[in-house]
Amino acid sequence: MKAGTHMVSSMVLAQLLLLCLLSLSSSSSSQISPFKCPNSSVDIQFPFYIATNSSLTSTPGFAISCRQTGPMILLGGNYSVLSISLLEGYVRVTGQTVYSSQCHNNSQGIIDLTATNYMFSHTQNKFTAVGCDAMAMIRNSSDVVGNTNSTVSRYSGGCVSFCASNGSIISGECSGVGCCQSSVPRGLNKLDLEFTSIRDQLMPPTSAVGSGSTRCSKAFIAEQDSYVFSRHDLYKDLGNLPMVLDWYIQGGNCKEANRSRRTYMCKENSYCYEVEDGAGYRCNCSGGYTGNPYIGCVDIDECNDGNNYPCTHKCINIAGGYNCTCPMGMTGDGKKQGIGNFKIQIPISGGSLGLMAVLIVLGFWTYWIVKKRRLAKQKQRYFLQNGGLLLQQQIFTHQAPARIFTTSELEDATNNFSDDRIVGRGGYGTVYKGILSDQTIVAIKKSKLVDQSQMEQFINELIVLSQIDHKNVVKILGCCLETEVPLLVYEFISNGALFHHLHNTNLVPISWEHRLRIATETASAIANLHLARKVPIIHRDVKSANILIDENYTAKVSDFGASRLVPSNQTHVTTLVQGTLGYLDPEYFYTSQLTEKSDVYSFGVVLVELLTRQKPISYHRQEEGINLASHFTALAQQNRLQEIVDCVVVKEAGMRHVNVVSHLILKCLKLKGEERPRMVEVAIELEALRRLMKQHLSLKSEKALRELMEQQSAEDCQEMQLLQEESGQEKMSNIEPLKLYHRDSASDKCMESSPLLSMDLPW
CATH class of the missing domain: 1.10.510.10 (Transferase(Phosphotransferase) domain 1)
Incomplete structure (x- = not known):
């Protein structure tokens, strides 16, 4: 399908989904009932007032169509509205699944929201690719190469899915074998998909393998956790899946929008907040108020809700809040969840104060002791769980140099794993720079996860690697097993990774x-x-x-x-x-x-x-x-x-x-x-x-060097010739000839060479 058929223009939006009235009479009720599509079999209440009178002014960009099956949103295709959140600013829709297929010739390919008030939610959606030979990429833009007609695409996201055989595909798992998932890029308002064959990238085209079915792939955006992969999905259409669109009001940031009170959408008792990706803004009720911020928020009568706003004595409602009074002779804020009430003057004897101080100190001491014991038990549990006894036995048996560090040692070495001690992040964990108590500088690797079933193999590999003594292998000094995931301690290498020196254009190239x-x-x-x-x-x-x-x-x-x-x-x-x-x-x-x-x-x-x-x-x-x-x-x-x-x-x-x-x-x-x-x-x-x-x-x-010496010799000749002309041959006879020395290759001794003006160079 052509990309142009999906373009949505705000000029053709007929009915409005967001705001309705810019002016309401003072006698009108400030709490307007939500709109609902008439004659709809789907019971969805919209939190926006929809204008049905042409004389009323409304906000463009939020068009819906009321059908028999329910409300439909107009985005270049028919998408049913499932729900709308006024507070969080999103709409859930379902309809034709936005996906692109590499081989079935039924690709929707592109959905363009750039001219609308919507963008794909990066927090509530997932980008998914299904196939056995798919590198599915979200294309951001394309640049023309030089003066040619060819283009180079730029990408903002994607994932890789592959499978060597049908037996490796597991239904319900989407971790890269037959199915892969990744996050949706922030601020994405245009979905333009592109596929690349993994096999064509890893091997020359003549060596690529795979039948047509294995090279058939599809990709789409859908609501997180709404899609569960099945191996049968490789060969069929996926049907309709829900997705979430974030909506916002166009018009710049809050400061810019507030300059024009005529188009500013946040009404009384509300405030403006900017959309995370900078596309526009939304409104919310101020504290102590509720309702629709695009129409006008109303005061909450907290005194009618004693469970959430409890007072110890009497509640008095005020605009945007409430006050609690105290009984005669008491002071405080009168709130059960606040300071409460207490007598204005409470005489306390010196003995009572002393007893209170002793009780407080005893309480803190007891809490500290209990917490310390609990922490010690937790460390001991992790130590046993991570194979600490096995490691001690292996160190004793193999006389391995590996050392078992305590948690406190490594916390002191890294300033409690401070962010400013991080020297690297990778797919397997984070690396910190540490300074031990003996001033030894080490690198401490904090892994992200560990397979408890492979703990014995981990201990064996640690013992073997600790015994490797090669000048070009980073030496493993030991580990700490008192944390949920073991910490590995290596010697510290100061100059970073080779990758950084090769590909950082700001550095001088390595010779x-x-x-x-x-x-x-x-x-x-x-x-x-x-x-x-x-x-x-x-x-x-x-x-x-x-x-x-x-x-x-x-x-x-x-x-x-x-x-x-x-x-x-x-x-x-x-x-x-x-x-x-x-x-x-x-x-x-x-x-x-x-x-x-x-x-x-x-x-x-x-x-x-x-x-x-x-x-x-x-x-x-x-x-x-x-x-x-x-x-x-x-x-x-x-x-x-x-x-x-x-x-x-x-x-x-x-x-x-x-x-x-x-x-x-x-x-x-x-x-x-x-x-x-x-x-x-x-x-x-x-x-x-x-x-x-x-x-x-x-x-x-x-x-x-030879060229330099020959050049110097010529210059010396010219200088001596000049001296002869100025002083005469008699004065030149008193000048000692310049001597050079070189190392004799046979005797390895320093020998005197001939004078510079008549010598033969030893090279």
Whole structure:
């Protein structure tokens, strides 16, 4: 359906849903009965007065149509009104489900509310996509690329849904397998959907798999919790689903609207408040008043509601509130929920005051003791629940260096987990900077959740990782088990993540020499994990954000939250797919079999980042290049790498060196894991490349120095010639020749070179 057929113009709205009368006679009742569609079988009371007399002035933008089936809202389609909230400013509707389908040719595609007083509620709706190969995106706008006719879309939200097989789809769950959900963007008043195939992004088009049914996808916006996914929804129309629209009054913010009393909608005894997304404003009754703020609020007689407004003696109603009186000889506010009544003069002896003070102190002391014991019991319960006894036993058995920290130690180290100590946030938790009592600086990871059924595996992995002693692996110092979710303590790395240094345009680019060293050290660390003597470890989430660098640009592999231990007698483990889009191994994605070659693929993507300084997934690139790995592979096959390689790398190393590195990257990015090299082989090749790079830089330095010395020699010759002309040869004979020294390669001793004017340079 064309987008233009959904445009809603405020000029064609016939009847009005919000305000009615700008003037009412003083004799009229201030409490006007709500409107109801006549002859309607649906009993819905509207909180707005709807004008039926053409002589009355009303607010444009809220049109409904009364049908036999009930009230309908006009938004480019017929939507039945389910309910309207005057206080919270929303309307619930149902009708043709606003959805777009990738394959059924029945897409509604776009609904445009930009010319109306409505927008999609981001708090009460959910964006949902259903399909086995769907990256459903909410398109925000499109930009033309250069002087071409092609466009690049910009997006404000979306989600990814996939399924490798029908057996992996579970009805009732919408977590990414067959169905996915995400929040609706704030201020969304135009729904324009676009689909992208995940398989086309992860693999070249010739390698994409899937039948027509698996590539058939749909997406829509519906009220939160109104849709329950079923595997049968992949093959049928979803019917009508409710959704929630926030309404508001157009006309700027409250200050701007209040300048024109003729169009200002908040009537007497009400106040204006601005819509969260800045689109307009709404009205509400002031404190002590009730009713319709768009017509005029009336005073609440609190004295008639003794349950909610209780007085100890006598209630007196006043405009916008009430007062309670006190009996003779008493003072206070007279309210049961306030100060109440007390005698004006109450003589108290010194002994009574002392006893009262003792009782207060005793009460506080008792409360403190009870609270402290309760907290200690809770810590002990969490400690046992999180496998504390097992960890103590493992530390004793394996003589592991892991330390068990207490909650109070880490609270003191992080200033009670203050926000100003946060140094990073990720998908698995928040990382704080802490300073222990011995002034050791540490990083403390506070995870979001933990699987209690996997607690024994968590303890085993913690013991294994704590015994890894590699200079390029962030060392785990210990953990705290006295909280609901265990806290992990690592050594602190001061210079942040490699991702930040590569993609922050405000920073000076890292030299290729440093990048190559970071790549070599990272490969060595991952290879060490794969070849661990006791139990090999697969990282499973290798990416530039998980590679930390210190002030000397030394690489440190971190974040083992997704890591898995692989028994020495197995080549792979079968597990739920986990990782980061853009770095994820396609073979692991489709087979769910995790091998050490999965880390090799992810590391290959990191090498591409180092070579190009481009992000793994970017919608700013042309559509065929959203996935960096696929884009790099395609350019390499076409001998067009100069279009994507960072100019800093080309200037330092040259294209011949770039081609050698690219050859290694292409081996790491092979679609079949068996065709990729092992990580230890990658580390060896990178070390060899690093040595060649050192020689290359050394030769460049020697050449530059030689050119400088030759230039200086020529300048000295001219200067001596000038002295000869001015002073004569006799004075020149008294000038000692300039001496140079160099280090003899055979004897490794410092030798005197020939005078500068007649010497042969040792290079």
